[in-house]
Amino acid sequence: MRISFRAPAVLLACVLATGVSEASPLSVDQKVRNALQLDQNASNGKKLYATHCAQCHGEQALGSAANLIPSLAGQRRAYLVKQLADFSELERDSRPMHAVVSKPELASEQAWADLSGYLNSLPRTSFPQTGDGRGLELGEAIFQDQCASCHEQDARGDDDGFTPSLRDQHYAYLVRQVRSIGTWHRLNVDANLVRYLDSLDTEEATAVADYLSRMRGPIKDHDKMNSDGTVNN
Ligand code: HEC
Ligand code: HEC
Structure with missing residues (x-):
């Protein structure tokens, strides 16, 4: 079973003619579901974050505009778990993230659950980079x-x-x-x-x-x- 989302009418209208979903390995979606059912240990998430993530995503997880590193603070838990699983299974491109999530202490559903719970709990106090305001x-x-x-x-x-x-x-x-x-x-x-x-x-x-x-x-x-x-x- 794939993770599904609600498609708006306009999207469906645009793509119905060609709309065949690509299959993705079941194992990723199964791992995501498993991770979402685990109890989250946010204090372990905090520890893992400080050791393995803060050097790129920042102490407060606000990212770095110049380095194209996303803010993670307050991001949705289910989405974060899925992204960690996708990086881990090479379903999403990113050399730096592949290197991180393949470390043994991060390559588990429990680590994804703990990190995602911690990140979701962080305040969104960022002042993100904006564009030129013309559009x-x-x-x-x-x-x-x-x-x-x-x-x-x-x-x-x-x-x-x-x-x-x-x-x-x-x-x-x-x-x-x-x-x-x-x-x-x-x-x-x-x-x-x-x-x-x-x-x-x-x-x-x-x-x-x-x-x-x-x-x-x-x-x-x-x-x-x-x-x-x-x-x-
Ligand atoms: C049918 C539902 C749907 C519609 C419509 C949709 N999105 Fe999304 N969007 C998603 C989902 C689901 C994801 C997460 C994909 C994943 O898991 O990698 C996503 C991811 C994204 C991301 C990546 C965010 C990140 O943190 O990396 C961006 C940016 C984005 N969408 C922008 C848009 C924009 C702009 C539009 C309109 C032009 C749009 N989306 C329309 C469902 C939708
Ligand atoms: C070496 C730098 C680096 C380190 C260390 C790092 N990241 Fe990342 N992270 C990135 C970059 C760069 C991206 C953007 C990837 C892309 O362009 O798709 C990213 C993207 C992400 C995303 C996707 C966010 C979104 O909005 O879609 C998540 C989640 C994430 N990182 C979590 C983590 C966690 C958790 C750790 C520690 C376990 C970590 N990262 C460590 C550089 C890093």
């Missing part, structure tokens, strides 16, 4: 029309669909991932999503990433979201 209206229109059905209106994501939060994330990293998913650098992803992201041209991809990079902080009240994606406190 925000286009970015908002694309996001609300084509992405919010899965990622939610305020980009908070969804655990059931393994859908990441796209809030508090660095602009350049977001652009790169739109391209990476669109060119099959992440294999354990629905084929429809790949085709869909590949259909965005450069202006559209950078506009939507810029709009997203301005969605910051914890969710307080959807009605207070400004048109540029920032949230009033």
Whole structure:
């Protein structure tokens, strides 16, 4: 059984003609499900993080825009577990992450559960890198029309669909991932999503990433979201 997500009508309409899902090894999805059922030991997660991850992702897990390293603080637990499993099984490209997750003390479902529980609990206090601000209206229109059905209106994501939060994330990293998913650098992803992201041209991809990079902080009240994606406190 594959991990599935809710496809919006517009996506289905675009891709129904070609919409055959690529098979992915069952073992990855099974490992993800197993890890999600384990008790999380956040204090072990904290220890593992300090030893193996902080040097790249930062002490507070806020990432590094210049090095295209994502912020992980407050990211959804189910999504984090799935990404660690995907890196571990070479379902997602990234030499540095492959090297990390193949260390014996990190190559277990329990380690993924502990790390993901810890990271999910961290406050999202980042000030991510943004784009040049010129395409925000286009970015908002694309996001609300084509992405919010899965990622939610305020980009908070969804655990059931393994859908990441796209809030508090660095602009350049977001652009790169739109391209990476669109060119099959992440294999354990629905084929429809790949085709869909590949259909965005450069202006559209950078506009939507810029709009997203301005969605910051914890969710307080959807009605207070400004048109540029920032949230009033
Ligand atoms: C040598 C640097 C380095 C180290 C050490 C490192 N990472 Fe990463 N990590 C990266 C880079 C670079 C990426 C972006 C990969 C890409 O472009 O797809 C990444 C991506 C990720 C992602 C995907 C996030 C997303 O939004 O999809 C997760 C989760 C992650 N790392 C967790 C960890 C954890 C947990 C550790 C420690 C066990 C760790 N990383 C250690 C460099 C590193
Ligand atoms: C059908 C549901 C769906 C739609 C529509 C969708 N996404 Fe996603 N998106 C996902 C899922 C699920 C993932 C996680 C993929 C994985 O597990 O590697 C994802 C991952 C991403 C990532 C990677 C985040 C990270 O931290 O690495 C980005 C960026 C992204 N989506 C942007 C978009 C944009 C922009 C749109 C609209 C143009 C969009 N998505 C539309 C479901 C969706």
